[in-house]
Amino acid sequence: xxxxxxxxxxxxxxxxxxxxxxHTGQAIADFNMIEEGDRIMVCLSGGxxxxxxxxxxxxxxxxxxxxxxxFAVNLDQKQPGFPEHILPEYxxxxxxxxxxxxxxxxxxxxxxxxxxxxxCSLCSRLRRGILYRTAxxxxxxxxxxxxxxxxxxxxxxxxxxxxxxxxxMPAKLMSDDGQHMVIRPLAYCKEVxxxxxxxxxxxxxxxxxxxxxxENLQRQNIKAMLQQWHKQHPGRIESIFTAMQNVxxxxxxxxxxxxxxxxxxxxxxxxxxxxxxxxxxxxSPATEAEAEGxxxxxxxxxI
Numbered sequence: 001x002x003x004x005x006x007x008x009x010x011x012x013x014x015x016x017x018x019x020x021x022x023h024t025g026q027a028i029a030d031f032n033m034i035e036e037g038d039r040i041m042v043c044l045s046g047g048x049x050x051x052x053x054x055x056x057x058x059x060x061x062x063x064x065x066x067x068x069x070x071f072a073v074n075l076d077q078k079q080p081g082f083p084e085h086i087l088p089e090y091x092x093x094x095x096x097x098x099x100x101x102x103x104x105x106x107x108x109x110x111x112x113x114x115x116x117x118x119x120c121s122l123c124s125r126l127r128r129g130i131l132y133r134t135a136x137x138x139x140x141x142x143x144x145x146x147x148x149x150x151x152x153x154x155x156x157x158x159x160x161x162x163x164x165x166x167x168x169m170p171a172k173l174m175s176d177d178g179q180h181m182v183i184r185p186l187a188y189c190k191e192v193x194x195x196x197x198x199x200x201x202x203x204x205x206x207x208x209x210x211x212x213x214x215e216n217l218q219r220q221n222i223k224a225m226l227q228q229w230h231k232q233h234p235g236r237i238e239s240i241f242t243a244m245q246n247v248x249x250x251x252x253x254x255x256x257x258x259x260x261x262x263x264x265x266x267x268x269x270x271x272x273x274x275x276x277x278x279x280x281x282x283x284s285p286a287t288e289a290e291a292e293g294x295x296x297x298x299x300x301x302x303i
Contacts, residue, residue: 013200016193016196016197016200017059017197019193020052020056020186020189020193020194020197021056021059021060023186023188023189024056024057024060024185024186024188024189025060026188027171027184027185027186027187027188027189028060028183028185030171031171031172031183031187032172033142033171033172033183033185034064034066034068034142034183034185035066035068036066036067036068037066037067037068037141038066038068038069038141038142039068039069039071039138039139039140039141039142040057040068040069040070040071040140040141040142040143040144040183041071041072041073041131041134041135041138041140041142041143041144042054042057042070042071042072042073042144043072043073043074043075043131043143043144043145043146044072044073044074044087044091044098045074045075045146045206045208046074046086046087046204046205046206047146047205047206047208048194048195048198048203048205049146049147049148049151049186049191049194050145050146051146051198051201051203051205052146052186052189052194052197052198052201052203053144053145053146053185053186054070054072054096055197055201055203056185056186057070057144057185058070058094058096069097070096070097071096071097071098071099071138071140072091072096072097072098072099073098073099073100073101073131073134073135073138074087074098074099074100074101075101075103075127075130075131076100076101076102076103077103077104077106077127078102078103078104078106079106080106082206083206084100086204086206087100087204087206088100089204090203090204099134099138101130101134103126103130131143132175132179132180135180136179136180141181142181142182142183143180143181143182143183144182144183144184144185145182145183145184146184146186147169147184147186147187148184148186148187148189148190148191148194149186149187149188149189149190149191149241150190150191150223150226150237151169151191152168152169152171152184152187152241152244153168153226153237153240153241153244154219154222154223154226155167155168155169156168156169156244157222157225157226158218158219158222161218161222162218166252166254168244169184170184171183171184171187172184248270250269250270
């Protein structure tokens, strides 16, 4: 590789890393995800998203205006063929505190789920319970997961199409028992950026198909739909995510969320009285940059 090609590749990587840092820092600031003295448990699956999460958080930790601890946890679910050596070797090289939790959830899932049926739902519930228990044992104040912007959008459509709810995947979540705070610092990061970053960093990726389960076809269908929309209408995915940050309860149909029955003539309701606020409404922003610019938010600068 020539010097000029190397220089250009390094320049592009620096831009990519800065973008991921900026988006992560912005999400952390917007949702107050990390506070002084936090001890954050980073859930490391061996996939591109969780590797990137740990890497970016370590990067931000060195220059953040608050002091916080990081430690990694991996759940070894005893799937046949799981390469047990990869994560310990990687984490030892990083020099970070970590814990490998061994639980044979694979046997439980195989016992409960009929052959050929997708196992992801039960597997995730079992995993969540084990991670909550581990967080308590390790004294974690926050649990960090590697879900990104595209995961959040896909989850919203899954809930709309299959669950009948306008509900997504929150960037910050309190567990049902009120004991655990879950954060998703990559909430503003695009999957394509994460994939490129992981490839450049050459993370030792562990595939998520070791259990032999069928892919979650519903999520794959949603992902394919969104990718097709992106090809036909660049900027639409950014517009969808912007919409998730600009909810107008008075213009939906949830009587628990807005008191339609108490609405009286003469009241002024914020939200406008048109289905589309602007007559010059366009199908999609002209560029992705314009789409992101719609919701430009000032954040604590962690770079």
